[in-house]
Amino acid sequence: MSWHVDEPTWRRYADGRLDPVAEAAVEQHVTSCPQCRGAARALVRDVESLWRAVHAEITRPRRPWPYRILARLGVPETDLVVVGAARDLLLSWSVAVGAAVLCAVVTAMAPVHLPGGPPALFLVLAPLVPMLAVVATYDATDPFREVTGTTPFSKLRLALLRTVAALTAAVPLTVAVALVVPALHGYFAIWLLPGLALTVATLILLTWLTARIASAVVGAGWLVAAAAAAGTGGIGAVATAAGQAGFALAVAVLGLVLVHLTNSRHARRVAR
């Protein structure tokens, strides 16, 4: 045998920096050269740390593709873990989604459909109901509530993330229900999209504000918006397709703002 694989070549091979021809030559040579196989083993002195790295890679949770996309967009990984767990708590999540859809359907069938649109009080309270339904559902059915309740994680943030997990499933479901049952009034969506928009808005404000102040600001903002809509007689517009599309747009914009803020904060932290 006229040649052996030297250490620099092994390093380049391990780093994937050899060209395909050289790489094939190394592999073919090593299969018939015990001396080079021994040299390769000698190069990997800390087998334990190598194994730990392999084990870490194997045990790393693989998230579904929507989560991976959100992570690439900059949504905090910890938030994705919480949202993922909210869905993994299948019973709680299913009941929460069902409760949110039920709220929407009951609204559609309730006798609140006045000619001028829904009453202002109804509009003020409507977005809160899906969130309260989600929180109540998880409180009643979360098998870890005794453990999660004693952790330092913000309970408001946990509730908001669970609401996002439930409402992002409930919104398309209610749209599907409306397509199948066109007799259902357009009001049914009033419960969900504003709820989702306000949830995301509160999550954004939690970047700077305490839970109480963030909730108060969002609540006050919604009160002002509802009062303004009532004052201008535009309340009925909320239940129209255009109004709901506006809320969908608001959710998307707020989501992008949330991602941007998170990325900026992360960049600042790294810079420090």
Add this chain to the structure above:
Amino acid sequence: MTATLDAVSKTFGRTAALHPTTLRLDAGVIGLLGPNGAGKTTLLRILSSALAPSTGTVAVAGHEVTGSQAERTAARRRIGYLPQEVTFPRGMTSFGFLDYIAVLKEWGDTEQRHAEVRRVLALVGLADRATVKVRALSGGQRRRLAIAQALLGDPALLILDEPTTGLDPEQRASLRGLLSGRPGTVLISTHQTEDVSALCDRVVVLDGGRVRFDGSVPELLASAAGRVHQGATANPGAVQTWKTGTGLIRSVGGRPGPGASAVEPTVEDAYLLLRSATAEGAAA
């Protein structure tokens, strides 16, 4: 001092689950013994901040659990809590479950968090079960997984409500080794008196929502010295008697019968005598 309970009580409706209780918990392993309904779980839940007391104050590492939200959050950062029962969603993996709880315990950095999850999985002997769904784990493995979540972050105060339930003798011994070697305070509620004698520096006996004994294991054993006998017949008035493997009858309490000889009491003997005295006091 890791934790203090000052005149803490809890009532549910008209029922007093815990009468005003004052305890100071220093570093070491502390065993909490008592019959069912003694108030052990209520005390642990209050200490862990899962339950608000009716009266009194609780502090952990200088932060008031019963204080403001900020104080409570600061206290929670120093607590690891294993409830009596933990139900798992069966679709989660061991790693996924611990990863979730670690996020709730504010482990923000992904790499560090995953390393911590692997550390506690290894501590409870589940390193090779990381990717296994919880539904595929045995009862003992699930209990160890529940213990692992309490160990995340090496909390200053570890509160374990009947941690050895469902563990086999080898796993119990392994858990003892794990707990005895850690710094900080470990408070264990258990029915296993042998765990207390093998592991605890201090033992607190609760009965009827009141502390009936608070001292070291040797002090508890001393309270039963000369009151446990073995002989051919049972002691008249004994609290408990049973025939041992040697054919002799062991009597806890009572007047020694003819030929009975005093034997070394165990923690269980001392506990039974304490319980008996409490019951007699209540009857009187």
